[in-house]
Amino acid sequence: MNEYLQYTILLTLFYLLYFLVKPYRLRKRCGIVLFFGGTIASYLLPTRAGSLDIEFIAICISGAGGALFMTRRKYLEHG
Numbered sequence: 001m002n003e004y005l006q007y008t009i010l011l012t013l014f015y016l017l018y019f020l021v022k023p024y025r026l027r028k029r030c031g032i033v034l035f036f037g038g039t040i041a042s043y044l045l046p047t048r049a050g051s052l053d054i055e056f057i058a059i060c061i062s063g064a065g066g067a068l069f070m071t072r073r074k075y076l077e078h079g
Contacts (some may be wrong), residue, residue: 009054034065
């Protein structure tokens with residue numbers, strides 16, 4: 001797989017998660033699962049599998065989870 005195509009797919013998936021997951025609990029739980037799943041995957045999986053850069057995918061998943069968790073109150077009503 002082309003390296004830039006891989007980056008584009010990951011970025012698109014991240015933006016879909018970031019803007020479409022709105023409930024507080026779902027954002028919080030998805031964030032925690034993605035963060036720890038990406039962190040664990042970066043240590044346990046090999047760095048490359050075929051033409052995929054697994055290390056980069058794991059780091060992106062971990063970053064997406066952290067972003068979801070840190071912005072979990074984005075869609076709560078203030079008042």
